[in-house]
Amino acid sequence: MPSSPHPATAPDGLDVLVVGAGFAGLYLLHRLRGLGLCALALEAGSGIGGTWHWNRYPGARCDVESMDYSYSFDPALEQEWSWTRRYPGQAEILAYIEHVADRFDLRRDVRTATRAAAAAWDGGDRVWRVRTDGGTTYAARYLVMATGCLSMPKAPGIEGLDRFQGRVLHTGRWPHGEVDFTGRRVAVVGTGSSGIQAVPVIAEQAAEVTVFQRTANFSLPANDRPLAPDEQEAVKRRYREHRAQARRSPTGIPGRKADRSALEVPEAERTATYWDAWERGGLFGMLRSYNDLTTDADANATAADFIRERIAETVDDPATAEALAPRSHPFGTKRPCIDSGYYAAFNRDGVRLVDLRAEPLAGATPDGVATARGAYPADDLVLATGYDAMTGALTAVDPRGRGGLRLHEAWAEGPTAHLGLAVAGFPNMFTVTGPGSPSVLSNMVVSIEQHVEWITDLIASARERGAEVVEADPEAQRRWSAHVQEVAGATLFPRADSWYMGANVPGKPRVFMPYPGGVDVYRDVLEDVAASGYEGFRLS
Numbered sequence: 001m002p003s004s005p006h007p008a009t010a011p012d013g014l015d016v017l018v019v020g021a022g023f024a025g026l027y028l029l030h031r032l033r034g035l036g037l038c039a040l041a042l043e044a045g046s047g048i049g050g051t052w053h054w055n056r057y058p059g060a061r062c063d064v065e066s067m068d069y070s071y072s073f074d075p076a077l078e079q080e081w082s083w084t085r086r087y088p089g090q091a092e093i094l095a096y097i098e099h100v101a102d103r104f105d106l107r108r109d110v111r112t113a114t115r116a117a118a119a120a121w122d123g124g125d126r127v128w129r130v131r132t133d134g135g136t137t138y139a140a141r142y143l144v145m146a147t148g149c150l151s152m153p154k155a156p157g158i159e160g161l162d163r164f165q166g167r168v169l170h171t172g173r174w175p176h177g178e179v180d181f182t183g184r185r186v187a188v189v190g191t192g193s194s195g196i197q198a199v200p201v202i203a204e205q206a207a208e209v210t211v212f213q214r215t216a217n218f219s220l221p222a223n224d225r226p227l228a229p230d231e232q233e234a235v236k237r238r239y240r241e242h243r244a245q246a247r248r249s250p251t252g253i254p255g256r257k258a259d260r261s262a263l264e265v266p267e268a269e270r271t272a273t274y275w276d277a278w279e280r281g282g283l284f285g286m287l288r289s290y291n292d293l294t295t296d297a298d299a300n301a302t303a304a305d306f307i308r309e310r311i312a313e314t315v316d317d318p319a320t321a322e323a324l325a326p327r328s329h330p331f332g333t334k335r336p337c338i339d340s341g342y343y344a345a346f347n348r349d350g351v352r353l354v355d356l357r358a359e360p361l362a363g364a365t366p367d368g369v370a371t372a373r374g375a376y377p378a379d380d381l382v383l384a385t386g387y388d389a390m391t392g393a394l395t396a397v398d399p400r401g402r403g404g405l406r407l408h409e410a411w412a413e414g415p416t417a418h419l420g421l422a423v424a425g426f427p428n429m430f431t432v433t434g435p436g437s438p439s440v441l442s443n444m445v446v447s448i449e450q451h452v453e454w455i456t457d458l459i460a461s462a463r464e465r466g467a468e469v470v471e472a473d474p475e476a477q478r479r480w481s482a483h484v485q486e487v488a489g490a491t492l493f494p495r496a497d498s499w500y501m502g503a504n505v506p507g508k509p510r511v512f513m514p515y516p517g518g519v520d521v522y523r524d525v526l527e528d529v530a531a532s533g534y535e536g537f538r539l540s
């Protein structure tokens with residue numbers, strides 16, 4: 001194992017300061033060490049793992065299958081690790097990340113419980129100076145933000161929350177150790193992926209669960225199950241090929257690319273296709289059934305109708321079923337959820353839905369939640385209210401680039417980043433899965449590996465050329481950002497008030513943030529840029 005060349009206690013003299021020690025930050029440390037560079041990662045959490053450190057809520061599980069949601073960079077690693085279920089749960093993913101950290105001896109270059117509180121580019125010394133919440137300042141030539149896309153909870157926006165006398169639990173800040181709901185009345189606010197996963201599990205224990213829904217969401221069955229050893233072995237036998245297919249696929253998950261419109265097949269055939277995807281379970285099967293579900297409203301409506309029919313036949317109470325049927329946005333334009341028994345949970349005694357469109361939320365009270373129609377007593381309040389997605393964790397560090405330019409000022413009209421990797425005016429700063437990259441529309445681990453490899457290759461190339469400063473060219477950035485908006489404009493995505501659009505955070509500019517052109521297309525673009533000697537970047 002190569003040893004890190006930097007003395008672990010030295011606050012200065014780093015080549016690279018990494019912010020975050022989840023999937024991205026840890027792989028960065030590994031790659032940078034392999035290049036002989038001094039790198040250190042600051043991690044706000046008390047442990048490594050990022051998303052999977054924080055999201056310990058009941059039912060937390062990935063919506064990408066285990067065999068795909070894992071690192072591919074080391075063939076021995078992928079052979080030696082075994083998954084137990086088709087979709088990995090939070091504890092199993094965290095155990096995997098911890099295994100990787102130990103196997104590659106990464107922990108000694110991570111400072112946990114250390115938040116990057118401020119960062120400023122020092123143009124004189126050509127270094128980033130990063131101050132932690134503990135008051136330590138680090139200087140590093142490069143700053144790589146591996147802060148995650150969904151890591152900064154948004155303000156819940158619930159009046160009177162501080163008056164509530166019971167437990168308040170945010171899904172993304174879930175306590176360590178068991179949270180017992182036995183005999184308790186639980187209010188859950190929010191019906192995105194987190195709420196939809198948590199509700200059926202909490203309902204198994206709690207005396208009462210009241211779900212406060214503002215926007216009904218599309219949710220598909222996960223059909224999670226144990227992963228049979230022979231099934232796992234079959235993938236492992238051809239893992240290299242499987243990974244290569246993932247990298248060349250639109251979503252970072254191998255699979256058939258649909259080549260037909262939903263509207264060009266007879267209804268019976270289309271329905272059979274949707275049934276097949278529904279029964280197989282998972283997110284991408286349904287979305288990939290036809291090639292125009294995210295671009296043509298009529299095609300999309302065929303899938304949306306199918307899902308609404310499944311909700312209607314699952315939920316016993318017709319009024320609840322109707323309230324659960326999503327009608328405010330096309331299927332897939334908000335991240336669809338995958339669930340294990342969400343709709344059926346409403347058939348249990350003690351589980352009820354409160355439709356906030358019919359009775360708006362008034363706020364929290366000392367002993368529960370109030371709406372325009374009445375009071376709902378609760379012992380626990382679960383906030384599944386989501387994140388300041390894609391930009392929140394970046395602007396929270398408040399990076400200041402050339403001339404003191406602040407990132408949130410540079411992004412006042414919406415985030416612009418060249419290739420989702422670098423921001424003009426912020427030299428030597430890179431973002432892993434930043435706005436303008438496929439990121440949240442893809443299997444995150446595939447996108448993370450790609451960015452980490454590309455960024456570290458660029459740093460190595462700059463060093464070889466004797467360049468100390470790498471910066472995105474503003475004109476190249478403008479062209480890429482315009483391209484992202486053009487591609488998004490040809491889809492149905494902008495029709496939803498989604499966190500993809502920044503619409504869930506009051507005052508946030510409304511811009512479609514991820515790149516919807518596909519992992520495969522994006523990979524070609526990045527490879528061409530690297531082959532051209534990093535056209536669109538200034539190296540000096």
Ligand code: N01
Nearest residue numbers: 062063156157190191192193194195214215335384385386
């Ligand atoms: O957050 P969300 P999430 N009053 O923003 C509601 C990933 N993820 O944590 O839609 C009332 O999706 C809000 O209502 P509305 C995945 O990418 C993946 O669930 O704004 N309601 C919405 O219903 C996912 O998309 C996995 O009208 C309020 C909910 O809270 C992303 O993370 C698991 C409210 C927030 O939904 C975020 O998911 C979990 C208020 N004041 C997460 N404020 C898997 O891999 C907010 N809401 C399976």
